[in-house]
Amino acid sequence: MAGTLMPMHTRPSSYHHGDLRAALLTRAEETLREKGPAALSLRELARDLGVSHAAPSRHFRDKQALLDALALTGFERLAVALEGAHGRAGASFAQRLDVIVRAYVDFALENAALLDLMYSIKHDPEASEALRAAAERWSALLVSGIEEGQRQGEVREGPLERVGVPVFAVLHGYAGLVTAGMLPPEAAEHGLDEVIAFALRGCAPDAV
Amino acid sequence: MAGTLMPMHTRPSSYHHGDLRAALLTRAEETLREKGPAALSLRELARDLGVSHAAPSRHFRDKQALLDALALTGFERLAVALEGAHGRAGASFAQRLDVIVRAYVDFALENAALLDLMYSIKHDPEASEALRAAAERWSALLVSGIEEGQRQGEVREGPLERVGVPVFAVLHGYAGLVTAGMLPPEAAEHGLDEVIAFALRGCAPDAV
């Protein structure tokens, strides 16, 4: 679909034959990972890619728009990672929860700065629509897992949002504590196992 | 419209007889609350307080130092709020947990931007020492609550860090989800009750 006659060998002066937008996002993610959010500057991004400092504005209205787009790709990658893990999980609720929790925490550890960005996006009425949709793609996985667990009798009854919220909270909170370095290393060691066991007890039906 | 009644009883030229540091922190907290972290600028702070833009550097080595100090005051206020709530709590573990969780979430809602800052501080070997101490002042409350609960037989046995980490995680995660606006209003409504019940089940001893 892309330019049929475009030479692939790079001519330095017009290297970005239409994919400057993608190149900006890729580079932004690299510097976010390597140097943190404070080091993200449109002008430096442009410099790195060999375009003028005004070029990015053709693809992102302002800096926030680039951050929004970056968060969006983050939610998409998170969804892909979790869907992959879910596909490899066993049939019981305990197995699915275990696999999803581990995949989420793995993603958080490998993309700490990006995850932070994802949850700190300003909620413009416009951008948040797309973001919420992307975020829901993976939380739907958690929700359907709980729903299935209820059918199997492994999860207590109750409205989905209610049973799901606490599980979402432990997950999100543990990932946040670990990536913020708020847990001493000893606690982080087996902390994840404890969190999973804790969540399972919290989800379990009342004894009869 | 503003000009005529200016003087107050403050001499505009040297109002800060030694408490510029405190004034900077107070004003920083206000603009953090009102206009968000992106709007925090040393130069604007100085302008607001009627000093030169170089004056803040006498009290804070750089911007990060001011943010660190701001986070520190945040942890101190959080500790005070939780200790107050804890003092008013009942004798059972369930009552103490309820009171602490609600106080934490209240603090998170009233100081969303500040809490964000508190947990996103760069961990310089130096600043993090004081920060960790301040953070531990309130988490010690949670830990001793759990310890007491174990003595009362309301909380399952196990090393403190392990039992405490999941509780800390739900708390932190729920507060984060709410302040980030990631929960639909219906879910936020009774979400807190569900989170507390969930945590209690997670802490409960195994049935015998």
Place this chain on the structure above:
DNA sequence: ACCTGAACACCGTTCAAGT
């Protein structure tokens, strides 16, 4: 001691102009 004023090297954003 505490603060000022100027200077430096950066920003994000806008806009006429080039190709």
Place this chain on the structure above:
DNA sequence: ACCTGAACACCGTTCAAGT
């Protein structure tokens, strides 16, 4: 269409100099 170059109004940080 896509990008450039200059311009504008901001930053944080440093430092000689004032009081």
